Amino acid sequence: MKDDVYDYDQQLYDRSFLNCYQRQAMVLYLTGIGYSPAQAGLVVTGFGVGSIAGTFVGGSVTGRFGARAVIVWSMVLCSVSIAGLAAVTAIVPLLIVGFAAGAFGQMYRPAAATMLADLTPPRRLVMMSAASRFGLNLGAAIGPLLGVWLAAAYSYQVVFVVNAVVNLIFAVVVLLVIPAGSGRRAREGAASDDAGPKDTARYRDLLRDGRYLLFLAGMFLTAVAEVQYQSTLPLEVQQRGYPTALYGALVALNGALVILVELPLTTLIQRFSMRTTVATGCLLLGVGLSLFGLPFGVWILILGAVVWTLGEIISAPSIGAYPAIAAPSPALRSRYIGALSTCQAAGWAVGPSIGTVLFQYVGGAVWVMCAGLGILACLGMRAGVRDLIAHEERARTA
Structure with missing residues (x-):
């Protein structure tokens, strides 16, 4: 396996x-x-x-x-x-x-x-x-x-x-x-022994899980904020008179840190509760992006990229793992995962329009928005994420 x-x-x-x-x-x-x-x-x-x-x-x-x-x-x-x-x-x-x-x-x-x-x-x-x-x-x-x-x-x-x-x-x-x-536990959970696989789970079953809906809302807000590095950050760099290569360097810094740091750091992060890592990561992501709006030169852009990346590294592995753990039954697992992917894709889809309109008409308000979204996402994740693995471990060792 x-x-x-x-x-x-x-x-x-x-x-x-x-x-x-x-x-x-x-x-x-x-x-x-x-x-x-x-x-x-x-x-x-x-x-x-x-x-x-x-x-x-x-x-x-x-x-x-x-x-x-x-x-x-x-x-x-x-x-x-x-x-x-x-x-x-x-x-x-x-x-x-x-x-x-x-x-x-x-x-x-x-x-x-x-x-x-x-x-x-x-x-x-x-x-x-x-x-x-x-x-x-x-x-x-x-x-x-x-x-x-x-x-x-x-x-x-x-x-x-x-x-x-x-x-x-x-x-x-x-x-x-x-x-x-491989990967059939979700189907087996919805199947009867004598009638073959029967998928009785529906997305509407997810709507009864209010705390998971808060988690999905936090994920949508995080995606709206995060996508600004693709749509609005290059405009910010250009408006300040910096070369386009600086934007490429900021994105490359994000990618390099994730590739080099995320795996070893996750060995430490996974010792904390999922609620803590997800909420903290979403907050840092929003705060890091908001630093792009401060007029303090190139160093503040670099600092913003580091803080935003740190938030991504802390939260993303737990966010990816949580839906499968939060699903109340194997039959609902793929729906819980699909709902997360849908909310994330929706945030990535609408975020550029919101960010570029704000940037054009209100300037730095887009970066203030990122800070606000990070705070709201943090609160949503704190209220929505259950520490299910911790509860299972305590029950097993009791």
Whole structure:
């Protein structure tokens, strides 16, 4: 089982290797073939809406068909959709294919997290969540470099084709490496012994868990704040007259710290309660982003990046592990995970619009907003997160 988990984490790394460059490539490709920035943005928005739908649906189909089957089919269909981006040029087909690529590309996320939870004992899940993030962040660091090289040396169509091939390889690896019976605890929890698998869990069952809804609200607020580093921070750097390379350096600093520090630091962080780590991390993330609005030179931008990254490192592994632990039954596990992914994707989708409008009309108010969102997210997480592992451990040793 341990080897299955680490093999699976390596597959996540392979999966993320090019996909992190996908949205940027779509914008540059579409404007390069003659579409306006607004039209390109419309297609990327369709991709984002598809991502939200995909994570939501992914939670349901994982409970019905199992994590392994959902990962394989979502990657196969995502591969076809991404290849379609290189084949169509009319705006309506691009919107359809972009939506499909976003939906199928994100449908695997609840399935992947469910499989990881099924293969990992609860007390190790935070550490394995950090290991999974290590693979994803390493891919996110390398992917854009490879994407830029492919686009410069060949074309953006080649970027999409290679991306499609990577997704297809990921599906094949999961099909061949992950045993057919892996990650089925959620289905077995909803199955009867004589009638085969019956998925009776629904998303509406989650609505009765008020504390988990507070956790989801905190996650949405955190995502709205966090995405400002992608949409508004480059505008802030540009407005202050700094070179674009400074923005790249700040983002690279974030990625480097996460890759180098998160895994070893998680061995210490997981000793604290999930409520403490999640709430503290969300607060630090919002405060770190708010420092970008202070007019104290380059050093305050660097400090902001460090504090924001520290908040991400402290909170993200526990946030990734919590839904599987909080689900009251294995049958609901994929829905709890899917709800988290959906709220996060929704925050990433609406955050740029909110942040850029505030930046254009109210200036530094966007960074004040980040501080406020961090405080609200911290309060929501403090009220919503249960220390379930601690309770189980006390009961076991009593």
